[in-house]
Amino acid sequence: MVADIQEADMSRFNDPVQIELVEQTGERYDVILRALDADIYSNFDKDELFKGLLKFAPYYYFDVTWQQQDVVKESLPSYFTSNFKSLESAFNNELKKYSDYLIHDADYSRKIFERIALLISELPFISGTIELTMKKGFKFTLLFPRNKLLMISKSLSPEKSQNLNDEIIYSLFFNRQLIDFDEINLAENKEGFKKYLSV
Amino acid sequence: MKSIWQRIKKGSKNIYLCKKLRLLGRLTYPSIILPRISYKHLMDFPSLIDSQEIFVSRRSNKVCEDTFNKVGDVYTLREDAIEPLDVPNMSLNLMGGKFLEKYLKYIPNDKSGGDQNWDGVTKIYLCDFLDSYTVTNEYCPIYFDVREIVNQYFVYDKGKSPELTKEMQSFYKMIGKQYIGGKNNEEFIGNIMLAHVPTNLNYWHSEFRLQNYREQLIERKKQKWIERLAVDVIKQILCVNGYRVLPDILSPIPKEHYMKSNT
Numbered sequence: 467m468v469a470d471i472q473e474a475d476m477s478r479f480n481d482p483v484q485i486e487l488v489e490q491t492g493e494r495y496d497v498i499l500r501a502l503d504a505d506i507y508s509n510f511d512k513d514e515l516f517k518g519l520l521k522f523a524p525y526y527y528f529d530v531t532w533q534q535q536d537v538v539k540e541s542l543p544s545y546f547t548s549n550f551k552s553l554e555s556a557f558n559n560e561l562k563k564y565s566d567y568l569i570h571d572a573d574y575s576r577k578i579f580e581r582i583a584l585l586i587s588e589l590p591f592i593s594g595t596i597e598l599t600m601k602k603g604f605k606f607t608l609l610f611p612r613n614k615l616l617m618i619s620k621s622l623s624p625e626k627s628q629n630l631n632d633e634i635i636y637s638l639f640f641n642r643q644l645i646d647f648d649e650i651n652l653a654e655n656k657e658g659f660k661k662y663l664s665v
Numbered sequence: 666m667k668s669i670w671q672r673i674k675k676g677s678k679n680i681y682l683c684k685k686l687r688l689l690g691r692l693t694y695p696s697i698i699l700p701r702i703s704y705k706h707l708m709d710f711p712s713l714i715d716s717q718e719i720f721v722s723r724r725s726n727k728v729c730e731d732t733f734n735k736v737g738d739v740y741t742l743r744e745d746a747i748e749p750l751d752v753p754n755m756s757l758n759l760m761g762g763k764f765l766e767k768y769l770k771y772i773p774n775d776k777s778g779g780d781q782n783w784d785g786v787t788k789i790y791l792c793d794f795l796d797s798y799t800v801t802n803e804y805c806p807i808y809f810d811v812r813e814i815v816n817q818y819f820v821y822d823k824g825k826s827p828e829l830t831k832e833m834q835s836f837y838k839m840i841g842k843q844y845i846g847g848k849n850n851e852e853f854i855g856n857i858m859l860a861h862v863p864t865n866l867n868y869w870h871s872e873f874r875l876q877n878y879r880e881q882l883i884e885r886k887k888q889k890w891i892e893r894l895a896v897d898v899i900k901q902i903l904c905v906n907g908y909r910v911l912p913d914i915l916s917p918i919p920k921e922h923y924m925k926s927n928t
Contacts, residue, residue, distance in 0.1 A: 563731070567745075599744045601896060609736045615905060620928030642813060642905045 542588065545642065551589035553606065556595045557583070564598040569624055578629050579604060582620050585632065585652050590664050610663045615639040618652070619642070672788070679790040694771055694798060697763045700868040701791045706785025708759075708861040708922050710871070717916045719811045720756035720908075721859070721871060723747075724769040729805035731735070733909055742807065742907035744899055752895035752903075753885040755873040757809070759861070760911060762918040764869035766806050771866075773798050779866035789865055797866060808908040814873070817857045817902050821894035836879070853878040855894070857902065868923075 528548040557579050561572055568575050579596070582604070586594070591608040599605050603621035608617065617637040622629050638646045652659075686692035695883040713719060725732040725746050733740040747755070758764045773780035779797030783789065823829060833853075837843065875883040875898065883891060 474903060508794050593739075595734050595736050597734060597745075601744070605900075607734055607736050607741050609739055615736075615739070615741070617900070617904070619900070637901055639905050644901045644905075647901060 543590065545590060546587050549589075549591065550583055553583045553587065553596055554580075557604075560596060560598045562598060567598040567600055567602065569602045569622055570629075575622070578620065578622060578623055581630070582606070582632070582634065582652065583619070585656055586618060588656060589660055591616075611642045612665075615642070616659075616663065670792050675790060676734075679792045682792045691793075692795065692804075693800070694791060694794075694866070695765075695768050696791050698768055698867050698869055699791060700766070700783040700863050700865065702849050703925055704863075704868055704923050705925055707785070707863070710859055710861050713918065713922050714811055714815060714859070716919075718761040719918070720808050720911055720915065721811055722760055722764070722766065722769060723755070723757050723807045724772070724801075725805040725807050726801070726803070727805060728803060729909065732805040732807065733907070740907070740909045742899075742904040744809050744896075744904060746807065747899055747903060747908070749892045749895035750885065750887065750901065752873070752898055753875050753883050753891060757859070757871045757873055758867065759869040759871050759918065760808070761915050762869050764867070766911070769804055769806055770801050771798050772801060773864065773866050779864065783863040783865050783868065785863075787865075794866055804910060806909075808911050809903070809906055810908070811859055813906045814902055815859045817859055818854050819857070819875070819894060819901065820852050821855055821890065821897070822852045823890040824858065853882065856880075857898070
């Protein structure tokens with residue numbers, strides 16, 4: 467079953483999800499999101515490849531190293547989809563109750579949410595939720611084994627262009643005690659978090 | 666000083682009026698939480714906190730669903746459950762004494778007398794405060810384990826200020842500490858205290874206090890730096906340490922902590 471990438475719907479993905487980039491003859495590249503029950507397919511010109519990949523966003527965050535003539539795969543953890551769905555459901559509930567906290571329209575806010583949630587969903591949390599805050603942003607609260615709690619805040623600037631990055635503020639708690647907080651780029655630090663929180 | 670007869674007269678009037686209003690269902694305020702002259706003016710909180718686990722409560726004016734997040738089997742406070750402006754000198758109620766959860770529904774009216782600090786000597790008659798409170802039925806209790814919130818440190822900045830930089834340098838020099846200036850704003854470390862502040866209508870009233878780096882009280886004022894630090898305190902300390910229920914077994918406050926020793 468093949469569908470166009472533009473019509474991709476997260477709900478159709480089963481675990482695991484893989485991305486494949488395949489160099490075709492000429493200057494075209496196939497991009498396939500491979501799932502158990504469906505492959506999402508598209509192809510792009512070489513010059514347009516990375517611009518084209520951005521069309522995945524906000525449906526999928528990818529961090530693929532690409533080499534010519536190679537097939538590059540990245541597997542997502544088995545819990546990715548359920549994590550994302552639980553956060554998405556919490557976000558929808560928040561929108562119903564607290565949409566007046568938003569400084570941008572709901573669609574734009576959802577894009578920012580998805581961008582961060584797709585990164586966060588790769589972390590092995592037991593349970594997670596999100597709240598819209600009066601400080602005009604989102605706060606994810608994630609519970610991990612061994613009494614670790616991670617809060618990730620993303621504030622939204624009135625300037626839309628400033629929101630499309632992966633800068634977040636995290637607060638990490640152990641036994642309800644704050645052990646660290648900082649502002650970081652989540653995409654760049656995701657693997658470190660994953661490693662620590664998987665222990 | 667009132668004469669004995671005046672006090673007896675006032676006491677009788679208080680009993681009669683309150684009894685009549687209670688019978689009519691027009692007075693429900695719990696007189697058991699009023700200050701008594703047999704009570705110490707102020708409890709020694711540091712000694713109490715050192716000696717046992719104690720909890721304090723706060724009323725959220727929202728329903729519990731809008732006060733807490735449920736994350737697995739853990740509850741955390743929503744950030745909007747407490748207003749940043751309320752954080753300095755935030756009102757709390759000491760649990761384990763006479764104050765019970767159901768008394769959270771009584772809200773002392775501002776500047777009504779009921780919310781004024783008790784002076785430690787005046788006998789309180791409930792009939793003097795009948796219009797000093799309102800009753801709400803929509804609220805959610807928030808509990809804090811005092812040991813998890815007091816003596817916690819927080820970092821704050823007051824914005825760029827040459828005056829403060831000079832002050833800090835001078836202070837650090839005095840105490841022999843190395844001064845490391847901030848890149849933009851000067852950062853300070855404050856800490857959290859809990860103080861017993863009995864009011865005319867509630868002996869068990871206490872306050873959450875923020876102290877600056879000189880251990881001076883940070884007052885409740887509408888200033889940006891105070892709001893910033895209050896938001897940080899909510900995020901980093903209060904949200905994770907707010908409980909929805911008290912532990913099954915709550916240690917009672919020993920009488921010697923609040924009763925005068927000669928009574």
